[in-house]
Amino acid sequence: MPFIYRNLTLSPHDGEEALPSLAAARLGLDASDLRDLRILRKGIDARRKPRIKVIYTISFSIDDEHALRARLGDNPDLAWQSDPLPTLFTPVRTQHRIVITGSGPAGLFAALRLAEYGLTATIIERGQPVEQRSLDVQTFWRNRQLDPESNVQFGEGGAGTFSDGKLTCRSKDPLVPWVLEQLAVFGAPPEIRYLAKPHIGTDRLRQVVGSIRRHLLEKGFEIRFGCRLTDIVTAPGGMTSVVINDAEELPCDLLILATGHSARDTYELLQRRGVPLERKPFAMGLRVEHPQALIDRIQYGGARHPNLPAADYALAWNNTVTGRSAYSFCMCPGGVVIAGSSEAGGVVTNGMSGQKRNSRFANSALVVNVNVADFGGDDPLSGVRFQRQWEHQAFLAAGGEYRAPALNLLAFMGLPGAGRATATYRPGIVETDLDAVLPTFIIQTLREGIADFGRKLRGFVTADATLVGIESRTSAPVRVLRTAEYESVGVPGLYPAGEGAGYSGGIMSSAIDGIRIADTIAARFRIESATETQRHGESREKGEKILSCAKGQRHEEGS
Secondary structure, three states: OOEEEEEEEEOOOOOHHHHHHHHHHHHOOOHHHOEEEEEEEEEEEOOOOOOOEEEEEEEEEOOOHHHHHHHHOOOOOEEEOOOOOOOOOOOOOOOOOEEEEOOOHHHHHHHHHHHHOOOOOEEEEOOOOHHHHHHHHHHHHHHOOOOOOOOOOOOOOOHHHHOOOEOOOOOOOOOHHHHHHHHHHOOOOHHHHOEOOOEOOHHHHHHHHHHHHHHHHHOOOEEEEOOOEEEEEEEOOEEEEEEEOOOEEEEOOEEEEOOOOOOHHHHHHHHHOOOOEEEOOEEEEEEEEEEHHHHHHHHHOOOOOOOOOOOOOOOEEEOOOOOOEEEEEEEEOOEEEEEOOOOOOOOOEEEEEOOOOOOOEEEEEEEEEEOHHHOOOOOOOHHHHHHHHHHHHHHHHOOOOOOEEEEEHHHHHOOOOOOOOOOOOEOOEEEOOHHHOOOHHHHHHHHHHHHHHHHHOOOOOOOOOEEEEEEOOOOOOEEEOEOOOOOEOOOOOEEEOOOOOOOOOOHHHHHHHHHHHHHHHHHHHHHHHHHHHHHHHHHHHHHHHHHHHHHHHHHHHHO
8 A cells, every 4th residue: 555745845956866765764764665656746836935945745655554654643744545446437339420520638538538438439620630730830930821720729639739738727626637647648748647737848749649649540530630610410309410611411419519719610600500609708918928037037036956947927916996807827938929820810829838848938928807798799709709809900010911019018018128029929020009909908907917917026027028919819708508418508419628618728627628528428328328228128028928928828729
């Protein structure tokens, strides 16, 4: 039975090879007594700068468990537990035809989970495989040639493929370890299993996505790229088929709709077909870029030690009068600012970093909450129009060609000492009055929030920082209404999933949402199968009784 030992503290100067000796000394044991030592969690404590601590939780086994319990049973940092039971999946059989539209985290993890039950599906993806998609994105950043079907938002892996690849999740959902384990199995860094702030990085994530594709193909899934969902066909009982590219009808009894937060044409399709939708709040703002060394000094109290990760931050401020909040979102240490447009004539920014987070810059979205009353309309797609309006305004303000409007942070704040705006953003920036690219309430709240951020992080408000606009795709502005069983309120057999449906935000929560839908579908099939078996059993028993009576009758007649 393994023991768990918490709050083991090392300095950044110590290597992890010191953990066995440290744990043994605190437990009154020899390092050789500890077997099967594993790191369960690793986090950074930077509250007392510059005395940075690295905090570990480990598991281990020893031969004389009884003696250790008797001696240290009241130690609050020591616990023990039985080995976790493996997750078991009872095979499920069905004749229902399952289609998954979208191959982001929700779609891919729904597929992985279905495969555990022995089920298969057809996955349709409007974009391209991750290898071709990466080339299309590079072409856009280099030559400003946008492919509206293969870009940062659309394609294998979803929008998160071109991001920092964060795997943080606010909830303590028991599915989190399963998601992390699957990602590690398919090529993510193994330390994501225990890091307090795990991330994959866009470079490694692309490899993981390709590995998942190959696994699903081996399991019998059909994966079709360049296939955009253009219609759904229903009958009184629910789904019957989907239409691809306005040309091909594909039979479909169950549709997992995992199209992401930028598939605006899909929202329009759902509205035409009477699928219940509602407006959903989101956030919008700008992306700020600092030198990473500056963020390191602010957060660590000095230059970063090589054993420490690139420093990050999380900031929030609330105006109690207006009810507006400004906060950091999707912070990318050691990353770059990227163009995330998916529609012609609109500028969208995002942040991205590789596994090593070794860029000389750090960036984060600084956003303000946008309420449904701000949309300027009551219909479910009014938030889409709001986003599109300001993305187009940013496009025009920077002179077109997908350059982004930008301004030195001090200039934005109206402070002296402002320098020239510089940023890693490609296809390039144009110095612009940012008041013209966002609503006044966002600009005003950002200025108030940034002033507060500068008080919390001394040095944050600096001439070395640039603001780039606009950050508009923080989450979906629409929610596709569904029941407690994850099924569309209006269309049986339609399962809205993930961030695009308005039920998650980020890789982890989207993956978990897809898993829960797959589990629900498998349970549904199991119940239907049991009911069918019972029905056949009752029918067979009735047939035997009829046959028995007939034999009795013949016997009686024969006598």
